[in-house]
Amino acid sequence: MSEHVEIRSGVYRDSVALLQVSKHVAAVAGVEAAIIAMATELNLDLARQMGFTGLDAAEPADLLIAIRCGDDVLETALTEMEGAMASSPSVAASSLEVPAHTVGAALRRADEATLVLLSVPGAHVLPEALDALEAGRSVMIFSDNVPIAHEVLLKELAAQRGLLVMGPDCGTAIVGGVALGFANVVRRGDVGIVAASGTGAQQLACLLDHAGIGISQLIGVGGRDLRAEVAGRSTIQALSALDADPGTTDIIVVSKPAPAEVTHAVRAVAERLSTRVTFCVLGPGQPTMSDTVSSLVQSRHGTSPKWPAVGVREQQPRAGRLSGIYSGGTLADEAMVIASSRLGEVRSNIPLSPGLLIGPNERASTHVVIDYGDDELTRGRPHPMIDPSIRLERIAMDAADPSCAVILLDVVLGHVADPDPAATLAPALRAAGKPVIVSLIGTEADPQHWSRTAEALADAGAEVYLSNAQATARAVDLVAEGTVA
């Protein structure tokens, strides 16, 4: 057995590309362990856990290559790695063209560009985003882990210049008919969405699409926009942009639970607009996302929509606790609001109140909803919507835990999301041996197809719902009353 540890400087690939390289090398026969990743603290820890040593000289900007394999396999493994590295997507360029290395340089060349999309690591967002704003372009920031001071600075500047900062941590937008980031393929229409929540926006758009109502624009503003420090700066910018958009006749603002002073200020702005604005700010006693869409459909068509469900069957409530395993923060919030109103306290890594905090991998004896898409868990690795395998371990753990009565999880479809999440999740669900309820966010036009994915998950034993509120309510129904203190 030989161990190959190499630190390479001057090479950079994003974490998703490197994940593919790692997978490729690990699949070589005779390779026991392989990690090819940027040498961030998190990845170095991961490599140490895998038993690799000699990593101390690595800097975060270095590329770490660590392979443990049979002596005769190393050369093959390294060749495979070089091949996979070379084919991992980078900028195509003729020998004489020098690609732009900064957003500023790219904008000097691409004069006609109207929007900048950033997904560089959070610590490096500010210079690139400032390049965009200083050049008079709005910017969508997918990246999370952006310091909040940077967010405030960017949004202040954008407001001064009449520009829009979508994000940071903005996973979803649909603008000018184009889906950016994690967005579903929905019909075009006249409802504008302003979303301080990526998966919340996706849920709204998919429910509206199912009810036959289309989206004019979906503007993500980042999960922290309605926090006190950021004070809804982008939400306010987005509202005025949509108010001026002739294609928008209704606006929905969706957010995780938010402080009242900020929502009051934003509501005051909304009242001055000529377009009707509906607020869907999640919280106890507030309408769910499904309720919000139902009301809108009711007001337009006079009837309430019925949300699709697949695999629903008679199941007996069980004694034990609810375990929510989410990839979308807002979907997790909504599940917690609904579950806690009926079951009592729900612990979480993103708790509704600070006293309910629990670590993501802590063994729980109470109802738990964990958001695996949280910043803390995505630092240095792909989002669970891109790579669902991060949640498999938790599903197996809950399956084996007799105190867990029901597993509730979300699966989000659309652009950028895993092309076939059912393939990854189905074996784990089949092995669960207890009720599994899936909130499946998507449309028939999505690359993964809602029905096809729903059937595959139902075949594995899950009940599948388009409405996250309905899925949660069903999961709560299957928890026998009074079983958790």
Added chain:
Amino acid sequence: MTDPSYSFLRDEPVIVSAGAAIFDEALHGQAVPLTVVDWAPPRFADSAHIASVTSDPRRHAANQQALDRVLTARSELVDVRPASEALGLKPGQFLHAGPPITWDRASGPMRGALIGAMIFEGLAANAEDAERALAGDNVELDSCHHHDAVGPMAGVISPSMWVFELRDPVHGGTAYCSLNEGLGKVLRYGAYGPEVIDRLTWMSTVLGPALQTAVRAAKTVDCATILAQMLQMGDEGHNRNRAGTLMLLRDLLPHLVASGVPARDLAEVCRFVGGNDHFFLNLVMPTAKLAMDAGRGVPGSSLVVAMARNGTDFGIQCSGTGDQWFTGPANKPEGLFLGQYGPDDANPDIGDSAITETIGVGGFSMATAPAIVRLVGGDVNFALTTSRKMYEITLGEHPMYSIPILEFRGIPCGIDALAVARTGILPQINTGMAGALAGTGQVGAGLVTPPEKCFTDAVAALAAARPSTA
């Protein structure tokens, strides 16, 4: 919608993207027009410092102001005088290339040049005497840059040497540079044998006075115009100055002929200038110095106003940080070697001539001088790519100096220390190589970059100098 800022809502957006390729694939799938940035995290600079400097509210306007001054500067040769007169140098005072250095840290070629200058000034009878004196307290060394001067390679200027005096008629600056000695065994490469001293003596007694007469008769020689023309003629202004040298001679020749200098001396002057392809380098350098000095002292500006090496340290100065040097150990150039010499014989990078790259000629304009690539060890593709790459780290393009093969695009002008820190792209410098051993002379020519540390430290200092905001 009437506001053009939100046009991406009205029409299908045209996107510039930086980061994870997976998002680009989704956009390609929707046939959205897309420019992808070849983004990588900063290789050496601290990202907090980068963030701080980038968000300095003064930066944008400060860089624009500094750059405007650089771009509008002009350069006229107005006189040729002894350094004692022009720079006020006294016996025992020597200027040298690069950031300040002391004798004990000086490299071989720097020591060789100082020894030669001591002998030339009559302050030492031989090398041993000179070294003893230089190691003592009675000799003063200072950077050329601290005296409005620049000098190639060791860049040693002593009181009896003659210097060019140039003026910037727009911003009023003055810059000085020594007269170029030619190639081979020459003082600036650290040689100090009798032929070196004899040549320096001839330059002070014959060449300098003849040029003085001619320049004074001509009133001025417009060096900026010659630089603009030579860039169109295959010179990059650092390692190749052939066209520039001949254009200077063309301008001065009538005045030399009419000067009354004895015909034999006149013939020797013309043979020396015309036969020294680097003669005009010593006018490109002060031309660049005048422009970069015009850009100095703008608070908040990350413009690099000087890059200079003393054979031990590489130093840079920025507009927004005054006269502070940011130094790191000079790298060894890579390239081609003369005769039997090899990499082990070469000294680390030396000379003020990197002022040419600071304004955007030399290595930055390599595309305009395909003939140079063989000397420095590259190919034509490399020259084209290098110039294109330098636009990534410069603040602007020069309206007067342009590169025909890049569709007459202005040279990449004004290095932004922040852009270097962000992209990790280091300025490309074309250079000669001096022998590491004092007394050797030139051993080759090649390519070199500054040490990363100069830019890491400069950005840290710019971050420290920014006013704190609420």
